[in-house]
Amino acid sequence: MPGRSTRPLDFETRQIHAGAVVDSETRSRVTPIYQTAAYVFDSFDDGEERFAGRSAYRAYSRNENPTNAVAGRRIADLEGGVDGIVVASGQAAIASALSALAANGDHILATRSLYEGTREMFRGVLARQGIEFEYVPDDADDAEWASRIRPNTKAVYTETLPNPLGQVVDIERIGRLAHEAGVPLVVDNTVPTPYLWRPIEDGADIVIHSTSKWLSGHASVIGGAIVDAGRFDWAAQAGRFPQLAAAPRPGVPSFVERYGEGAYLAYVRSVIVLEYGPTVPPTSSFLLLHGIETLSVRMDRHVASAQTVAEWLEARPEVAEVHYPGLPSNPFHARAQRYLPAGAGSIVSIELAGGREAARRFIDALELISPMTHIGDVRTLAIHLGSTIHAKLTPEEQAEAGIGPGLIRLSIGLESVRDILDDLDRGLVAAGGADGA
Ligand SMILES: Cc1ncc(COP(=O)(O)O)c(C=O)c1O
Structure with a gap:
């Protein structure tokens, strides 16, 4: 017509x-x-x-x-x-x-x-x-x-x-x-x-x-x-x-x-x-x-919150490393800008300085974030990988796969970012608690 x-x-x-x-x-x-x-x-x-x-x-x-x-x-x-x-x-x-x-x-x-x-x-x-x-x-x-x-x-x-x-x-x-x-x-x-x-x-x-x-x-x-x-x-x-x-x-x-x-x-x-x-x-x-039907609306918010959370985590002393390609410090950042101009997804993985025991304290201190094995939910989720998804691997195999003893995978959900950060703060304070890491 x-x-x-x-x-x-x-x-x-x-x-x-x-x-x-x-x-x-x-x-x-x-x-x-x-x-x-x-x-x-x-x-x-x-x-x-x-x-x-x-x-x-x-x-x-x-x-x-x-x-x-x-x-x-x-x-x-x-x-x-x-x-x-x-x-x-x-x-x-x-x-x-x-x-x-x-x-x-x-x-x-x-x-x-x-x-x-x-x-x-x-x-x-x-x-x-x-x-x-x-x-x-x-x-x-x-x-x-x-x-x-x-x-x-x-x-x-x-x-x-x-x-x-x-x-x-x-x-x-x-x-x-x-x-x-x-x-x-x-x-x-x-x-x-x-x-x-x-x-x-x-x-x-x-x-x-x-x-x-x-x-x-x-x-x-x-x-x-x-x-x-x-x-x-x-x-x-x-x-x-x-x-x-x-x-x-x-x-x-x-x-x-x-x-x-x-x-x-x-x-x-x-x-x-x-x-x-x-x-x-x-x-x-x-x-x-x-x-x-709501994918684009959700993804825009997932990536915006994940970026905020990743930047916030990078400044925390309890966190030895943040894996998120949306961060300029990440080795895959240039590739993310090329392939993912609208955002680098909403998985943010963190290596806790205090290792496995810090991860235990982190997970057990969370009140809002759900400790569970899933990603891509409207809810924010957290899991310690070495003791769950990668538990069948030997320590050497875990290291080869980049799974450190304190690695936590976060899937950033659609709650208010303020509330997500407050809960992460709760977890990190607990994680740093015993040995001050
Ligand atoms: C990247 C990726 N592919 C495939 C799967 C398997 O999917 P499902 O759990 O629906 O079998 C998962 C599950 O976590 C995943 O993360």
Whole structure:
């Protein structure tokens, strides 16, 4: 229509509307909870069409549910991907995304700084399935990266803003190095969310989320998401990815022939999620959608408060080190300014000068801040990592991962900053108490 704007909708608008369709029967404005296991076939032939994936309608909620579909489409839209799917948890998203690429005998190259639960899965269940994981420092030089990628390497895996230390990863460079070797880049973008960083714009091929965190924001659900950028040329790497680029049986088209740019996500949905069944309840997706609607508003406040808190902590004698890339003193600050101009996320980790005993006094003195294992909640959270998430590591392994004896991870919430600082002050006074550190 002449005079009407044709520019794409802004992020703040898409977080509310993308992927939603008004229910045709009821005209419900809010996406309903389709709490159903399965869908009635209109006829014998309709059942056959649905099972063959030739119908617009669904067969079974294990891998296709209308509420879940809206959530998958919305996250894909916000990330700039062609398609997305939501699954039972962030862990399920990682396991499903990688199982679609690698199997027994394959190799995945990962950057060192990753959420410990991910590393646990890599050295645990996925290693037992025969997938070899190798770690490389993300700032290793180009030649070293190239030498580590092998013919059986099926993915390069990283986090944009690693949990818990926030060593901002140069996604553009790692994407280039992966692509030069014919390998896709898989990125966990949980911590910044697509509001602060859209790694597909920097070359990521597959983006993963724990939707339990900031995307939901309310700590009421566990969920995960996989988004496909739709850009990786699977057909050009047919030898590496026959599950996508070769005919599954003679005369049957490959996923690439059938789904084009959506081949990878179609494979995840119709093979991996169908066979493993990491289904997220539609009620969780309903709550997730309500969280996403306010993402930008929450993130602006999360990052503003995190910046204030990090600066305040840096001046405290009880704190030996503050890990927050929004601080000019942080070694990743320049990279944060490049990749995270709207804010460096809301995880602030602190190494207490008094070590483990100071951490015990700090945690036990908190009154407002919740001691718990989670991030991205509206509430401010704190956890001592060495005695919890990283407790299975030896002291040497903890040191290698940058987990000092007094390391506390804070996830800064949306309470008044004054109240957050008052509680942190309470914790730090207690932490410094016994030995004055
Ligand atoms: C960066 C990151 N990725 C993935 C996960 C796993 O997500 P979930 O707890 O939803 O399985 C977490 C959990 O803390 C995380 O921090």
